[in-house]
Amino acid sequence: MDGEVLTQPVFRSLGWTWWTKRPSYALVFLRETSSVFIAVQVVLVLVLLHKAGQPAADYQAYLDFLWNPGMVVFHVVSIAFALLHTYTWFNLLPQTIAIRVMGRRIPGLLLVAPQFGAWAVVTGLIIAWVWWVGAG
Amino acid sequence: MRGRSHEPIWWSLFGLGGITAALFAPVMIFVVGIGGAVGWDAMTEALAHGEDGIGALLRHTPVRAVLGLILALVTVHAAHRIRHTLIDLHVHAPPAVLIVASYGAAAVVSALIAVVLALF
Numbered sequence: 001m002d003g004e005v006l007t008q009p010v011f012r013s014l015g016w017t018w019w020t021k022r023p024s025y026a027l028v029f030l031r032e033t034s035s036v037f038i039a040v041q042v043v044l045v046l047v048l049l050h051k052a053g054q055p056a057a058d059y060q061a062y063l064d065f066l067w068n069p070g071m072v073v074f075h076v077v078s079i080a081f082a083l084l085h086t087y088t089w090f091n092l093l094p095q096t097i098a099i100r101v102m103g104r105r106i107p108g109l110l111l112v113a114p115q116f117g118a119w120a121v122v123t124g125l126i127i128a129w130v131w132w133v134g135a136g
Numbered sequence: 137m138r139g140r141s142h143e144p145i146w147w148s149l150f151g152l153g154g155i156t157a158a159l160f161a162p163v164m165i166f167v168v169g170i171g172g173a174v175g176w177d178a179m180t181e182a183l184a185h186g187e188d189g190i191g192a193l194l195r196h197t198p199v200r201a202v203l204g205l206i207l208a209l210v211t212v213h214a215a216h217r218i219r220h221t222l223i224d225l226h227v228h229a230p231p232a233v234l235i236v237a238s239y240g241a242a243a244v245v246s247a248l249i250a251v252v253l254a255l256f
Contacts, residue, residue, distance in 0.1 A: 011224045012224075012226075015226065016225050016226040018224070032217055032220070032221040032224070033221070034217075035213070035214040035217035035218050035221065036214070036218060038157055038161050038210060038213075038214050039211065039214035039215070039218065041161070041164065041165050041168075041169070042207055042210055042211050042214065042245065043245065044168065044169070045164065045168055045207065046207070046245065046248055046249055046252065048168060048190075049194075049249070049252045049253060049256065050248075050252045052185070052190045052191070052194070052256065053252070053255065053256050056185040056186065059185040060185060063172075063183065066168070066169060066173070067169070067172060067173035071169065071173075072169065072170060072173045072174070074169075075165055075169030075170050075173070076170065078165050078169070079162055079165045079166060079169075079170065082157070082161040082162045082165055083162050085154075085157055085158060085161065086157075086158040086159075086161070086162060089154050089155065089157075089158040090158060115158075118159065119158065119159055122159050122160065122163070123162065123163040126160075126163045126167065127163060127166070127167065127171075130167050130171070130178075130179060130182045130193065131178045131179065131182070133181075133182045133189075133192045133193055134177070134178035134179055134180070134181035134182030134183075134189075135178040135181070136192075
């Protein structure tokens with residue numbers, strides 16, 4: 001099961017500073033925090049899509065905001081959190097399902113590796129598509 | 137005793153949003169926020185205003201539909217996780233308030249995404 005379902009009772013007994021108690025708890029906290037950065041990024045994309053339908057000057061002003069150095073730092077931090085989410089989410093699968101072949105449980109790596117493969121393909125295809133549109 | 141929990145409904149949407157975010161969030165952040173900003177010309181051109189730029193990316197209805205679905209699922213995922221994080225941080229609010237605030241915000245954002253993409 002997912003971490004928060006299992007770990008909640010533990011965190012309840014430790015008080016609200018549970019995430020300072022152990023490095024593994026801190027990692028859980030960082031993983032949960034990824035959702036805040038991802039939510040903000042979704043809203044930034046929503047505004048971008050809205051501005052795309054507005055006059056060019058309005059849209060360009062938003063791009064200038066989105067691409068100013070301070071915001072780029074924020075995007076880099078966001079992408080680090082997003083990658084932490086990707087890494088931890090893919091690694092959850094062996095803990096949530098157990099596939100047995102000829103009576104033996106198949107290794108977790110066989111469940112995790114294809115997900116990273118799919119991630120690489122999806123990421124590569126989207127970047128290639130955007131690049132192709134921009135270069136064309 | 138509480139009544140039957142609605143948690144499984146939220147959890148299955150959360151799970152679907154979790155895999156969606158795992159697959160798409162990093163590349164989305166890169167394409168929108170980083171590629172063009174750091175001077176990758178083709179990325180800058182692709183995000184430029186008008187029919188040759190972002191208009192070309194969003195021209196086809198299936199693209200907008202899939203993009204909307206991805207964004208909505210990621211939104212629900214983030215809302216669910218933020219709600220659980222607030223509970224884990226011992227934020228003292230009635231459960232109903234947290235549920236309405238988190239999933240309500242997700243519903244509003246999802247609706248705005250649908251409207252913006254439909255009107256594009």
